[in-house]
Amino acid sequence: MIEARSITKQFADFVALDDVSVEVPTGSLTALLGPSGSGKSTLLRVIAGLERPDRGEVWLDGDDVTSRPPQQRGVGFVFQHYAAFKHMTVRENVAFGLRIRRRPRAEITRRVDELLELVQLSGLAKRYPAQLSGGQRQRMGLARALAVDPKVLLLDEPFGALDARVRKELRAWLRRLHDETKTTTVIVTHDQEEAMEVADRVVVMRAGHVEQVAPPRELYESPANEFVMSFVGPVNRLGDAFIRPHDVELLHEPNGASQEAMVERIVHLGFEVRVDLVRDDGVRLTAQTTREHAELLELDPGQIVYVRPIRQTVFETSRDPAEVGRH
Amino acid sequence: MRYALRFATLGYLFVLLVAPVGLVFYRAFEHGFGTFWDAITSPDAIHALKLTLIITAIAVPANTVFGIVCALAIVRYRFPGAGVMNALVDLPLALSPVVVGLSLLLLYGRGGWLQGHNILFALPSMVLATMFVSLPFVVREVVPVLREIGTEQEQAASTLGASALQTFRRVTWPSIRWAVAYGVVLTTARSLGEFGAVTVVSGSISGRTETLALLVGDRYEQFDATGAYAAAVLLALLAIGTLLVMYRLRPKEETR
Numbered sequence: 001m002i003e004a005r006s007i008t009k010q011f012a013d014f015v016a017l018d019d020v021s022v023e024v025p026t027g028s029l030t031a032l033l034g035p036s037g038s039g040k041s042t043l044l045r046v047i048a049g050l051e052r053p054d055r056g057e058v059w060l061d062g063d064d065v066t067s068r069p070p071q072q073r074g075v076g077f078v079f080q081h082y083a084a085f086k087h088m089t090v091r092e093n094v095a096f097g098l099r100i101r102r103r104p105r106a107e108i109t110r111r112v113d114e115l116l117e118l119v120q121l122s123g124l125a126k127r128y129p130a131q132l133s134g135g136q137r138q139r140m141g142l143a144r145a146l147a148v149d150p151k152v153l154l155l156d157e158p159f160g161a162l163d164a165r166v167r168k169e170l171r172a173w174l175r176r177l178h179d180e181t182k183t184t185t186v187i188v189t190h191d192q193e194e195a196m197e198v199a200d201r202v203v204v205m206r207a208g209h210v211e212q213v214a215p216p217r218e219l220y221e222s223p224a225n226e227f228v229m230s231f232v233g234p235v236n237r238l239g240d241a242f243i244r245p246h247d248v249e250l251l252h253e254p255n256g257a258s259q260e261a262m263v264e265r266i267v268h269l270g271f272e273v274r275v276d277l278v279r280d281d282g283v284r285l286t287a288q289t290t291r292e293h294a295e296l297l298e299l300d301p302g303q304i305v306y307v308r309p310i311r312q313t314v315f316e317t318s319r320d321p322a323e324v325g326r327h
Numbered sequence: 328m329r330y331a332l333r334f335a336t337l338g339y340l341f342v343l344l345v346a347p348v349g350l351v352f353y354r355a356f357e358h359g360f361g362t363f364w365d366a367i368t369s370p371d372a373i374h375a376l377k378l379t380l381i382i383t384a385i386a387v388p389a390n391t392v393f394g395i396v397c398a399l400a401i402v403r404y405r406f407p408g409a410g411v412m413n414a415l416v417d418l419p420l421a422l423s424p425v426v427v428g429l430s431l432l433l434l435y436g437r438g439g440w441l442q443g444h445n446i447l448f449a450l451p452s453m454v455l456a457t458m459f460v461s462l463p464f465v466v467r468e469v470v471p472v473l474r475e476i477g478t479e480q481e482q483a484a485s486t487l488g489a490s491a492l493q494t495f496r497r498v499t500w501p502s503i504r505w506a507v508a509y510g511v512v513l514t515t516a517r518s519l520g521e522f523g524a525v526t527v528v529s530g531s532i533s534g535r536t537e538t539l540a541l542l543v544g545d546r547y548e549q550f551d552a553t554g555a556y557a558a559a560v561l562l563a564l565l566a567i568g569t570l571l572v573m574y575r576l577r578p579k580e581e582t583r
Contacts (some may be wrong), residue, residue, distance in 0.1 A: 050482050070485045077486040083479035087501040096497075097487035141483075148487060 001026045002047060002152055002184065007056035009042055016042040017053070018208040024152075024201075026061070029178045029185045031195035034205035035231070040188045043205070044154050047186065049073050061151060076145030076183075080157040082137040084129035090116070090140050091125040097148035115143040118177070135166040142174075146181070155187040159194070171198050192232045196220070204228050226315050236285040241312040245288035250275065250297055251306040258306040261285070263299055275299060277307060348563060355556035366557035371534050375542040376561065381450070382538065383518040386457040390514050394465025395507060399499075401466070402473040416466045419459055427459050428527025435528075448530035453538070456524035461517040465510030472506040473499075505576075512573040516566050539565075 002024035032040035045051040049070035119139040196216040212224040223229035261277040273294040529536040546554035
């Protein structure tokens, strides 16, 4: 279990973390999700000991480790830009932590072979990092972090520098790996889809504060405020109400509370179709529907349809975003 | 156009470098190898060679260690005065060596703060002067490399349990060693040939405080042209030898 208690961290006049408390249960895979500058990476680095908090405590498995250097925290850390040891082979990179710990040679060989197998790099053990692709380098980074049997695994935007296809592959692979090893894992990301797909729990952060902690589904279905609602998925704002595009119903004929709108653009996204609309009062909104439904409606740009929200959310206290950042 | 460019650079190098140095070699051997050999095996010349090597052997390791520590301090640790230190390291490059010599003279000479410790006109002041002028080279070579490799590899090593010393030995050092080697070569070349600062503090006493560079000047002033050229050739050979050592080391790194 990782506990960050009332962590405050300031860089010059920028408050990266403002009295942040987060708990990560043992065996979970938790995502820290937020835009850049939200403090998510700083929080991860504070947990690892790479950054010293100005105030607050870090507890790992019941021990106060706030004043311990990273060497003595038993964490595995994976960096966005791999941080590969350039002058060492893949094997030497993975073996690094074990050699520092002066483990017997035979044990190191066995363990490194095991890990290279796990990250599917067995054939590339003698290569140097410069001879690997980005995805391979990051798998090496992961094997290197796992080699020392860390109590917790911390990943700082691990797939951020990779192209979309490799990113998706590695995401699924990381989830499987976690299901096998059950290592308590924290992943930092700014990509809501990544957080929702890979994590059991998501901590949404903004401007040095935690906005909400919830499992992905709950986050999507009952967001705590409008920031979370608009960050975890596309959203239409109509007055005080927030409506997801897939909760906008498209009709041929007027029906009760429906309003007239003109189809502006139709975007085909494979199974789904996104329809950009302009209401007769000038308000723009987006609807999302299945391809079949769109075909049934015979949608064309310029066509008049009737829109009706199936479900909408109204937040009681709508906070001004600029207000939050200033605390 | 390409030939014109090639011709221009080669011509420039020839006029400025090859011709003068070649001429020195020619003049040294003008009267046969025997004369040259006698000139460089005279007691004064042998003493000068020894003294030059001793000074270099002290100044270079000292400045290498200091240079690495100083570069690490400038790049890796933010502390008050780092900017001043960074600028201060360049001072020896900007300052005329004669001024350096003069300042040592003021500090250790008669009426100076630290007078009368057998420093002036002896080995200690010559080493100090040499260290002063050859100080920036290792720092200047290592700083940009440290900046370029960044801190992530070192942080990764620390999360994997490596102490600061282990991180330096296993991660930082392999990345900077070629920059250090290059800095050492430049430091060595500068230490071997330093004239201005050393001439002020040494007194240039023949057979006692005369380095090779001073010997060249001394013999030239005494109209012993062949002796001057012979000593100059010896000095040039040492410098060329240093450069060759570096070029033999360097390509291995780049082909990997």
